[in-house]
Amino acid sequence: MADKEQKKRTTVSIYGQQYTVVGTEPPQHVKEVAQYVDQKMREIKKRNPYLDTTRLAVLTAVNVVDEYMKMLKEQNKVEDTNGRDRMTGDD
Amino acid sequence: MADKEQKKRTTVSIYGQQYTVVGTEPPQHVKEVAQYVDQKMREIKKRNPYLDTTRLAVLTAVNVVDEYMKMLKEQNKVEDTNGRDRMTGDD
Numbered sequence: 001m002a003d004k005e006q007k008k009r010t011t012v013s014i015y016g017q018q019y020t021v022v023g024t025e026p027p028q029h030v031k032e033v034a035q036y037v038d039q040k041m042r043e044i045k046k047r048n049p050y051l052d053t054t055r056l057a058v059l060t061a062v063n064v065v066d067e068y069m070k071m072l073k074e075q076n077k078v079e080d081t082n083g084r085d086r087m088t089g090d091d
Numbered sequence: 092m093a094d095k096e097q098k099k100r101t102t103v104s105i106y107g108q109q110y111t112v113v114g115t116e117p118p119q120h121v122k123e124v125a126q127y128v129d130q131k132m133r134e135i136k137k138r139n140p141y142l143d144t145t146r147l148a149v150l151t152a153v154n155v156v157d158e159y160m161k162m163l164k165e166q167n168k169v170e171d172t173n174g175r176d177r178m179t180g181d182d
Binding site: 066067 | 112116120124128132144145151157159160162166
């Protein structure tokens with residue numbers, strides 16, 4: 001009962017460091033997320049070989065938030081257009 | 092001409108460090124992204140006061156990717172449903 005809400009501990013490796021993530025997410029999701037961050041860090045390091053790990057991690061977060069915000073803005077545009085379409089019917 | 096494609100340099104401050112982002116994005120967008128990352132880092136630091144900055148930055152990236160992936164999965168679900176609706180018409 002309420003089994004899905006039970007907190008799980010998932011240990012993942014990101015850029016050679018171990019992290020234990022505690023939460024209700026399925027371990028498979030946590031592993032996918034970790035793999036994505038690890039891959040992004042390695043990509044950015046390749047383009048900027050002199051970055052130290054802290055700056056590399058911050059820039060990885062910046063890149064991901066950039067993608068995320070662009071998607072949110074894109075979605076809002078779509079919703080705006082839907083809203084406008086609906087509104088023309090009310091005129 | 093091709094003015095929008097011209098690369099811009101935007102300097103932002105994230106968690107007390109300066110970063111110069113070079114790209115075609117409007118400076119306003121870069122600043123929004125930086126502010127989001129800065130805020131997330133401070134939130135996570137509050138909940139985990141003993142994290143060093145590198146681990147804090149990595150966990151910030153993990154949190155953002157988590158939100159991003161959930162949104163992508165949510166969107167795919169919506170697209171699947173749309174697809175199914177369309178397909179029932181072909182039967």
